[in-house]
Amino acid sequence: MRDSNEIDREVGSWLISTKWLPPRHHLSVIRRxxxxxxxxxxxxxxxxxxxxxxxxxKTTLLSQWRQRLLAKNVKVAWLTLDEYDSDLxxxxxxxxxxxxxxxxxxxxLEMLAEQGLSDTSPRSCLGLLLAKISELDESxxxxxxxxxxxxxxxxxxxxxxxxxxxxxxxxxVINSREKPGFDLTKIRSFGQLQEFGPQELRFDxxxxxxxxxxxxxxxxxxxxxxxxxxxxxxxQLASQFIALGENKEQVLDSFSGKTSHLADYLSAQIxxxxxxxxxxxxxxxxxxxxxxxxxxxxxxxIEGGFDQLEDAGSINALFVPLDEEKKWxxxxxxxxxxxxxLLHKRYLNEIPSLHLKASKWFEADNxxxxxxxxxxxxxxxxxxxxxxxxxxxxxxxxxxxxxxxRNLLHHIPDEQFADYPRLQVARAYYFxxxxxxxxxxxxxxxxRCNPKLRAEAYRENLPAFHRDFDVxxxxxxxxxDDFVANNLVTLTQRIKKLDPxxxxxxxxxxCSLSLSMMANGKFDEGLKFIQEGIRSMRQANxxxxxxxxxxxxxxxxLYQGHLRQAEAYFRExxxxxxxxxxxxxxxxxxxxxxxxxLRDWRGEGGDDMTQVMIALDHIEEFDGxxxxxxxxYEMILVRACRERKKSLIVELRDRCQRVVSERSIERLSxxxxxxxxxxxxxxxxxPDAERILYQMQGSLKWDRGQSDPMSWRPLQYxxxxxxxxxxxxxxxxxxxxxxxxxxxxxREVKATCFLLNILIMRAELEFRQNNMARAxxxxxxAAALAWPENIIRPFTENDNIVPLVAAAYAVRRxxxxxRLALNFLQECAAQARKMKKVSxxxxxxxxxxxxxxxxxxxxxxxxxxxxxxxxxxxxxxxxHLKNIFVKLDVDKRAKAIIVARQKxxxx
Numbered sequence: 001m002r003d004s005n006e007i008d009r010e011v012g013s014w015l016i017s018t019k020w021l022p023p024r025h026h027l028s029v030i031r032r033x034x035x036x037x038x039x040x041x042x043x044x045x046x047x048x049x050x051x052x053x054x055x056x057x058k059t060t061l062l063s064q065w066r067q068r069l070l071a072k073n074v075k076v077a078w079l080t081l082d083e084y085d086s087d088l089x090x091x092x093x094x095x096x097x098x099x100x101x102x103x104x105x106x107x108x109l110e111m112l113a114e115q116g117l118s119d120t121s122p123r124s125c126l127g128l129l130l131a132k133i134s135e136l137d138e139s140x141x142x143x144x145x146x147x148x149x150x151x152x153x154x155x156x157x158x159x160x161x162x163x164x165x166x167x168x169x170x171x172x173v174i175n176s177r178e179k180p181g182f183d184l185t186k187i188r189s190f191g192q193l194q195e196f197g198p199q200e201l202r203f204d205x206x207x208x209x210x211x212x213x214x215x216x217x218x219x220x221x222x223x224x225x226x227x228x229x230x231x232x233x234x235x236q237l238a239s240q241f242i243a244l245g246e247n248k249e250q251v252l253d254s255f256s257g258k259t260s261h262l263a264d265y266l267s268a269q270i271x272x273x274x275x276x277x278x279x280x281x282x283x284x285x286x287x288x289x290x291x292x293x294x295x296x297x298x299x300x301x302i303e304g305g306f307d308q309l310e311d312a313g314s315i316n317a318l319f320v321p322l323d324e325e326k327k328w329x330x331x332x333x334x335x336x337x338x339x340x341x342l343l344h345k346r347y348l349n350e351i352p353s354l355h356l357k358a359s360k361w362f363e364a365d366n367x368x369x370x371x372x373x374x375x376x377x378x379x380x381x382x383x384x385x386x387x388x389x390x391x392x393x394x395x396x397x398x399x400x401x402x403x404x405x406r407n408l409l410h411h412i413p414d415e416q417f418a419d420y421p422r423l424q425v426a427r428a429y430y431f432x433x434x435x436x437x438x439x440x441x442x443x444x445x446x447x448r449c450n451p452k453l454r455a456e457a458y459r460e461n462l463p464a465f466h467r468d469f470d471v472x473x474x475x476x477x478x479x480x481d482d483f484v485a486n487n488l489v490t491l492t493q494r495i496k497k498l499d500p501x502x503x504x505x506x507x508x509x510x511c512s513l514s515l516s517m518m519a520n521g522k523f524d525e526g527l528k529f530i531q532e533g534i535r536s537m538r539q540a541n542x543x544x545x546x547x548x549x550x551x552x553x554x555x556x557x558l559y560q561g562h563l564r565q566a567e568a569y570f571r572e573x574x575x576x577x578x579x580x581x582x583x584x585x586x587x588x589x590x591x592x593x594x595x596x597x598l599r600d601w602r603g604e605g606g607d608d609m610t611q612v613m614i615a616l617d618h619i620e621e622f623d624g625x626x627x628x629x630x631x632x633y634e635m636i637l638v639r640a641c642r643e644r645k646k647s648l649i650v651e652l653r654d655r656c657q658r659v660v661s662e663r664s665i666e667r668l669s670x671x672x673x674x675x676x677x678x679x680x681x682x683x684x685x686x687p688d689a690e691r692i693l694y695q696m697q698g699s700l701k702w703d704r705g706q707s708d709p710m711s712w713r714p715l716q717y718x719x720x721x722x723x724x725x726x727x728x729x730x731x732x733x734x735x736x737x738x739x740x741x742x743x744x745x746x747r748e749v750k751a752t753c754f755l756l757n758i759l760i761m762r763a764e765l766e767f768r769q770n771n772m773a774r775a776x777x778x779x780x781x782a783a784a785l786a787w788p789e790n791i792i793r794p795f796t797e798n799d800n801i802v803p804l805v806a807a808a809y810a811v812r813r814x815x816x817x818x819r820l821a822l823n824f825l826q827e828c829a830a831q832a833r834k835m836k837k838v839s840x841x842x843x844x845x846x847x848x849x850x851x852x853x854x855x856x857x858x859x860x861x862x863x864x865x866x867x868x869x870x871x872x873x874x875x876x877x878x879x880h881l882k883n884i885f886v887k888l889d890v891d892k893r894a895k896a897i898i899v900a901r902q903k904x905x906x907x
Contacts (some may be wrong), residue, residue, distance in 0.1 A: 042194030089403035110470035134167035202230025284568025503540025521749030603792030787824035
């Protein structure tokens with residue numbers, strides 16, 4: 001398997017220097033001043049679209065305009081697109097590289113792009129990119145050349161999002177042979193679109209005379225303009241063709257204005273004047289998108305091919321240097337298409353061998369993606385599969401990122417995967433990381449049942465397959481929260497079968513074992529496994545794997561009430577993710593959610609939940625598991641209940657249900673019922689509450705020997721909601737029995753944070769029955785556990801904490817009081833008073849940021865305009881608007897203004 005340094009070099013390798021410079025033209029060109037002036041005037045718009053068939057001088061025009069802008073110190077990024085850019089992650093990476101090449105400092109976005117946007121959503125990356133551009137004091141122009149070569153609806157959708165959020169100092173130019181697939185109607189209606197078509201790009205007589213530069217009569221020029229219809233490339237080639245003829249009148253008469261015929265005819269005339277060796281060189285290298293001397297020699301065995309092309313006269317007009325050093329070239333698109341036709345006529349049987357030679361060259365050059373692509377073009381899928389498997393298979397994600405493995409697997413047709421069980425496993429892991437858990441389960445099951453596994457010819461591959469399959473299936477079970485399948489015996493046996501030199505596989509299995517122990521409330525055993533996982537990940541040099549280990553360690557510490565230790569682990573994970581994968585990576589969001597939850601336990605969460613919701617959106621869409629989801633959901637539920645926001649609880653319930661449906665996480669389905677029970681409690685809806693309690697009675701008991709060991713965690717949120725209901729209806733006997741059982745559970749599994757919730761609720765229960773001594777005992781025990789780590793939330797979320805603290809102190813006033821515990825309780829009571837006031841205020845008024853959005857809304861601004869005015873993303877504006885609508889109990893913008901005025905929020 002190749003090491004991570006090789007992978008990293010390849011992810012951002014050979015194409016980087018060839019895509020963001022406009023081609024250098026060898027044909028004589030004229031300066032198209034009239035069109036350049038129009039382009040200058042259009043820079044104030046968001047978008048310029050140039051659409052015309054090949055040969056209309058689109059790229060030449062934009063190259064000239066680019067030089068003019070550079071002379072004015074405008075930052076101009078140029079990106080020539082090809083079929084590989086149909087992958088959204090690839091496209092984003094190259095856009096970032098092109099902007100950096102233009103002189104922009106994009107900070108950590110450069111590191112993200114070098115890692116192929118591993119574990120980062122395109123939406124998050126786009127938001128960060130546009131925010132960076134909007135911070136600049138200068139104009140930025142991005143030119144996307146050859147957009148027609150992209151055939152992907154997701155790219156068009158991405159362009160729509162880009163155009164919806166364009167900063168004022170950013171201008172986008174699209175150059176295409178075809179009309180782009182994204183929505184031009186909307187941006188045209190806003191007056192933000194400038195368009196060029198064939199009619200605008202045609203040469204007029206003056207320009208044609210300047211290009212041709214021959215002694216022709218006005219009548220001859222008119223005839224030529226009529227035949228060529230002003231098509232620039234036709235005129236350029238015609239000038240060479242006419243110059244070679246002795247009888248110009250005869251040449252003009254035989255000249256055809258049919259564009260496809262003309263292109264083929266002129267190309268053939270040029271080719272016929274080339275030596276045979278040059279023709280062979282051109283035709284055989286046409287299998288390549290880009291070519292240099294070494295690669296060309298490997299393909300056709302002709303040395304110095306480009307030197308011979310330079311000597312072949314006008315032929316040099318049809319190949320384009322792609323870098324300043326003139327090492328990499330491509331052929332003019334029209335000429336390339338013509339060459340490929342000749343290739344199929346002259347060397348049809350050699351085409352597979354040409355691709356195989358290319359594959360071998362790229363493999364030696366450490367360009368796995370191109371090696372695999374050419375192997376597939378040769379129809380040698382065995383070779384393509386072998387290349388991927390030898391490089392690491394599914395493990396490539398842990399080194400090169402999800403985009404890397406996606407590009408490799410994309411070259412192989414769907415119907416071919418059945419022949420390669422290990423690639424089916426890699427595909428399953430790819431879908432796991434994408435968050436498409438059900439699709440991933442399908443692929444892992446396809447691999448399990450693959451008949452190839454029983455074939456004699458596959459026998460020597462079985463050990464590698466079983467290793468891959470075992471690890472990825474364990475990961476699948478982990479994402480599905482199925483720790484019955486990931487039991488201790490099974491995983492231990494699988495680890496023993498692994499190669500001692502294999503660090504990644506045992507590291508993954510140890511992490512899954514630790515999560516299994518966490519789910520079963522066996523923290524000490526889980527900590528031992530995670531330490532083994534850390535050793536394995538370090539052995540394999542997997543920063544990604546280490547990142548996950550630190551998140552798991554932090555979760556263990558948090559559950560046990562060791563908040564300082566948990567914070568250290570979470571911050572280490574957060575810093576590692578930020579440094580190695582970028583501020584918008586999936587791992588960064590996971591670490592962020594973990595830290596948000598920890599700070600909330602300390603009562604430090606603050607009122608603005610925007611960042612929490614952004615992080616939660618990402619992990620719900622991509623990479624997350626039960627412990628991460630429940631940390632965020634509990635935090636949101638506590639706040640919604642404190643503010644008596646039934647609508648927020650319902651919204652939380654719905655988003656949790658979506659995750660349950662998409663990921664089959666059974667323990668989260670209990671949280672869905674928990675939300676329903678909290679709504680019933682707020683509404684005092686006894687029928688609904690009793691129905692839910694009856695349905696969930698299995699989740700409301702704990703017995704290590706009898707009940708599901710994984711039920712300890714759902715019991716904490718469902719049991720808490722049930723106890724609150726029982727106290728609401730003053731069924732103190734049922735409340736006490738439930739809380740006693742929950743307390744036994746927490747003490748057995750050593751879940752200190754949740755034990756605090758129960759002790760405080762037991763104190764309230766005794767307080768409401770006038771058992772002040774018992775109430776005081778419970779409250780002071782909770783305080784003694786909480787104050788060393790400053791765990792405040794369980795105290796401040798209790799509605800009766802203020803009188804409870806006063807009563808407990810009155811009882812203990814005559815005894816030796818734990819002064820530290822008492823001081824802590826008094827601080828909690830003071831904070832609870834403050835939070836109560838803020839909570840009441842929030843039930844009526846909006847936050848300062850929401851008020852700012854409301855003020856702009858009153859001015860009739862769109863979401864995009866509000867985002868610009870307040871320097872926030874449009875996504876954040878939508879989030880604030882949703883909160884405003886909930887708080888004002890409206891569903892439309894106009895109604896929000898009316899109600900806000902009625903409440904005196906707006907003048």
